[in-house]
Amino acid sequence: MTGPEARVTSQDRPDAPPDPESGSPLWKPAADTGSHTGRRGASGAETAPDAQGEVLVKVTDLVKHFPIRGGLLGIRRLGAVRAVDGVSFDVRRGETLGLVGESGCGKTTLGKVILRLLPPTSGDVSIKDRPIFGLSGSKMKAVREDMQVVFQDPYASLNPRMTVGEIVGEGPLVHGLKNRVKREELVRELLGKVGLNQSHIHRYPHEFSGGQRQRIGIARALALNPDFIVCDEPVSALDVSIQSQVLNLLDDLQRELGLTYLFIAHNLAVVEHISDRVGVMYLGKIVELADVDTLYRDARHPYTVALLSAVPEPDPRRRRKRLVLRGDVPSPVNPPSGCRFHTRCWLREQLGNPENCVTDEPELRTISPGQQAACHWSEKITPEGVQSAAEHQPPVTLAEAAAD
Amino acid sequence: MTSSSNVASPPALPTAGQLLELRDLRTHFYTQDGTVRAVDGVTFEIRDGQTLGVVGESGCGKSITAMSVLRLIERPGRVVGGQVLLRGKDLLEYSDTEMRDVRGNQISMIFQEPMTSLNPVYTCGDQIAEAVELHEAVNRRQAWARAVEMLAQVGIPEPARRAKQFPHQMSGGMRQRVMIAMALSTNPELLIADEPTTALDVTIQAQILELMKALRERNKMAIMLITHDLGVIAEMADEVVVMYGGKVMERADAMTIFERPHNPYTRGLLASIPRLGEKRERLEVIQGVVPNPLNLPTGCLFKRRCPYAMPVCDTAPPVRQVAPGHVSRCWLTPAGEPPRIGEDAPPELAEESAQELTVMAR
Numbered sequence: 001m002t003g004p005e006a007r008v009t010s011q012d013r014p015d016a017p018p019d020p021e022s023g024s025p026l027w028k029p030a031a032d033t034g035s036h037t038g039r040r041g042a043s044g045a046e047t048a049p050d051a052q053g054e055v056l057v058k059v060t061d062l063v064k065h066f067p068i069r070g071g072l073l074g075i076r077r078l079g080a081v082r083a084v085d086g087v088s089f090d091v092r093r094g095e096t097l098g099l100v101g102e103s104g105c106g107k108t109t110l111g112k113v114i115l116r117l118l119p120p121t122s123g124d125v126s127i128k129d130r131p132i133f134g135l136s137g138s139k140m141k142a143v144r145e146d147m148q149v150v151f152q153d154p155y156a157s158l159n160p161r162m163t164v165g166e167i168v169g170e171g172p173l174v175h176g177l178k179n180r181v182k183r184e185e186l187v188r189e190l191l192g193k194v195g196l197n198q199s200h201i202h203r204y205p206h207e208f209s210g211g212q213r214q215r216i217g218i219a220r221a222l223a224l225n226p227d228f229i230v231c232d233e234p235v236s237a238l239d240v241s242i243q244s245q246v247l248n249l250l251d252d253l254q255r256e257l258g259l260t261y262l263f264i265a266h267n268l269a270v271v272e273h274i275s276d277r278v279g280v281m282y283l284g285k286i287v288e289l290a291d292v293d294t295l296y297r298d299a300r301h302p303y304t305v306a307l308l309s310a311v312p313e314p315d316p317r318r319r320r321k322r323l324v325l326r327g328d329v330p331s332p333v334n335p336p337s338g339c340r341f342h343t344r345c346w347l348r349e350q351l352g353n354p355e356n357c358v359t360d361e362p363e364l365r366t367i368s369p370g371q372q373a374a375c376h377w378s379e380k381i382t383p384e385g386v387q388s389a390a391e392h393q394p395p396v397t398l399a400e401a402a403a404d
Numbered sequence: 405m406t407s408s409s410n411v412a413s414p415p416a417l418p419t420a421g422q423l424l425e426l427r428d429l430r431t432h433f434y435t436q437d438g439t440v441r442a443v444d445g446v447t448f449e450i451r452d453g454q455t456l457g458v459v460g461e462s463g464c465g466k467s468i469t470a471m472s473v474l475r476l477i478e479r480p481g482r483v484v485g486g487q488v489l490l491r492g493k494d495l496l497e498y499s500d501t502e503m504r505d506v507r508g509n510q511i512s513m514i515f516q517e518p519m520t521s522l523n524p525v526y527t528c529g530d531q532i533a534e535a536v537e538l539h540e541a542v543n544r545r546q547a548w549a550r551a552v553e554m555l556a557q558v559g560i561p562e563p564a565r566r567a568k569q570f571p572h573q574m575s576g577g578m579r580q581r582v583m584i585a586m587a588l589s590t591n592p593e594l595l596i597a598d599e600p601t602t603a604l605d606v607t608i609q610a611q612i613l614e615l616m617k618a619l620r621e622r623n624k625m626a627i628m629l630i631t632h633d634l635g636v637i638a639e640m641a642d643e644v645v646v647m648y649g650g651k652v653m654e655r656a657d658a659m660t661i662f663e664r665p666h667n668p669y670t671r672g673l674l675a676s677i678p679r680l681g682e683k684r685e686r687l688e689v690i691q692g693v694v695p696n697p698l699n700l701p702t703g704c705l706f707k708r709r710c711p712y713a714m715p716v717c718d719t720a721p722p723v724r725q726v727a728p729g730h731v732s733r734c735w736l737t738p739a740g741e742p743p744r745i746g747e748d749a750p751p752e753l754a755e756e757s758a759q760e761l762t763v764m765a766r
Contacts, residue, residue, distance in 0.1 A: 240676060241672065312639040313635055314677060
């Protein structure tokens with residue numbers, strides 16, 4: 001363990017100002033978990049769709065473009081991948097905000113920009129009312145104690161040359177817990193918390209299974225006692241039987257420690273299970289944002305409807321006509337005009353291709369309390385309409401095959 | 405479908421419509437650390453036009469089973485026992501040349517990751533045309549025309565232009581369509597699809613599943629669908645095989661597996677998945693982890709994780725018939741109770757009883 005200790009000399013803890021809100025040392029358990037307003041609150045009133053909790057993280061008009069460079073010297077700007085293109089939402093203390101969308105929709109980029117792991121193009125993110133993009137390195141370091149991340153791939157996100165103790169203890173070390181004995185004590189406590197054997201502290205990542213590694217990743221995220229954790233596809237790489245163990249663990253930790261999650265995933269059933277509210281992303285935009293029950297019961301954006309319809313259900317009795325979107329997601333370099341979904345939209349087709357879908361970009365607007373959608377024609381979505389859209393789509397591709 | 409009598413008479417002629425039958429297939433890997441019994445006595449059958457779902461967690465042997473059927477196992481692995489009967493003939497006894505004829509012609513396979521299974525330096529059209537040329541007496545031009553036609557069949561717009569493109573110029577869904585086009589270009593009787601939609605997004609997955617259904621309908625082709633996704637199984641499969649630790653834990657028609665599963669492992673799997681529209685406070689979990697393949701427990705492989713584990717589970721459980729066409733590898737009686745010999749029966753008695761109750765070959 002000489003390596004990490006040698007490194008600490010360059011870390012000058014004193015210049016990081018103590019966070020006014022949490023004066024206690026980081027590695028002490030949070031005293032305040034009272035404001036937890038998760039869905040599992042004791043009374044039904046607490047989880048009422050309109051309940052406005054304290055805003056912990058505020059994302060305002062966030063934009064992240066990745067320039068595409070070319071030309072002889074590779075410096076000419078040819079265009080940009082508009083990965084995140086104007087996204088605003090709040091995450092309230094104690095809740096889990098789910099974020100779903102297909103690959104390439106920008107959900108992972110969004111998570112990274114919120115954590116300032118990637119610099120934004122424009123827009124703002126504040127945590128506890130403190131904008132983070134202007135902060136200097138040392139101030140940012142202090143803010144990072146409040147926001148942590150759990151990554152998707154438990155194989156790639158743990159350094160194979162470090163023991164579990166070093167991995168989990170690295171954060172506290174960097175943030176000033178230099179006493180080795182105390183650090184080990186903390187790591188053992190964290191391992192116990194995430195359901196790992198405390199005596200495994202000196203083992204290396206390869207000695208663990210996928211589910212156990214993800215527990216290590218979670219312990220690492222908890223080590224600085226954060227308020228806010230971005231979970232980026234934390235269970236996608238795990239087997240079904242292990243997935244439920246990790247989801248339950250995240251649930252328990254949230255209740256115990258009053259954590260707030262931004263839960264990014266593509267599995268709609270997993271997101272439904274874990275989230276209080278859910279945002280649906282398409283081509284760098286949030287197209288619908290609603291309380292979980294509302295969204296899954298009464299989606300108000302045609303893309304959400306199609307996404308939900310596409311999920312195969314583990315019940316052979318419920319085999320049904322699904323609403324199959326045609327084509328692929330358009331390129332985020334050159335997104336369609338107006339509503340970005342109009343090229344694949346079944347509702348637009350049903351309404352006789354109204355003009356404004358192509359010309360006007362729909363804003364996220366409130367449809368009902370606790371539900372926002374970015375569609376000009378949200379009110380036209382009816383169960384019968386969805387049904388008929390599913391039934392009247394041309395049989396897949398074999399029409400073309402018959403033609404030749 | 406399988407009755408005990410069917411399997412008991414060894415070199416039986418294939419029953420009408422019986423396409424592929426696996427009997428007690430065993431594929432082992434001889435590694436430096438010991439022998440891994442990746443596939444250890446797998447028995448099932450696929451009839452013409454039927455879709456068989458093979459489901460299980462990673463490492464349960466489902467992909468190795470498929471590779472064994474096509475004899476694609478490489479050292480240190482080896483098929484060490486059992487039979488793979490295609491229309492009654494054992495593929496394990498075929499010469500390499502004969503086997504090459506079977507691959508593609510009678511059985512085709514598609515893989516999970518289309519990017520790694522397509523050749524990046526040839527165009528998609530070239531790769532399909534190559535398959536056609538190898539299997540049919542056609543010239544280059546005809547093979548190319550056939551490739552374009554196949555691309556059209558799997559729903560690729562502008563097939564003539566797309567045929568000239570390289571795999572990296574296509575999206576994941578398109579690449580999987582190319583794989584399917586290649587697999588179907590020789591009109592096989594059986595398509596083995598190993599996690600065909602796992603790498604794809606749900607809306608693209610829905611497209612591919614619909615495509616596979618339509619093609620299955622039209623070509624009257626049987627499908628062996630390997631996946632860990634119970635949703636895909638429920639959507640597609642007629643029959644389901646549940647594998648764990650290289651063994652078949654349960655086998656029945658899809659409706660039975662989902663509505664009246666017998667094996668505690670199957671029940672655990674079904675209980676542990678979050679489902680749309682069913683919000684539960686907590687997910688059921690299967691305790692523990694998949695056992696180390698180098699160090700499998702004696703007796704039932706699932707006993708350490710099983711909520712029903714009994715002393716008798718230290719003896720390998722019987723594969724018993726729960727109902728006609730429904731078999732389960734478990735000591736629980738068809739009604740789900742402890743075995744009649746008693747849950748703490750002595751090993752000798754248990755072994756004897758297991759043999760009596762077992763309906764498949766060993």
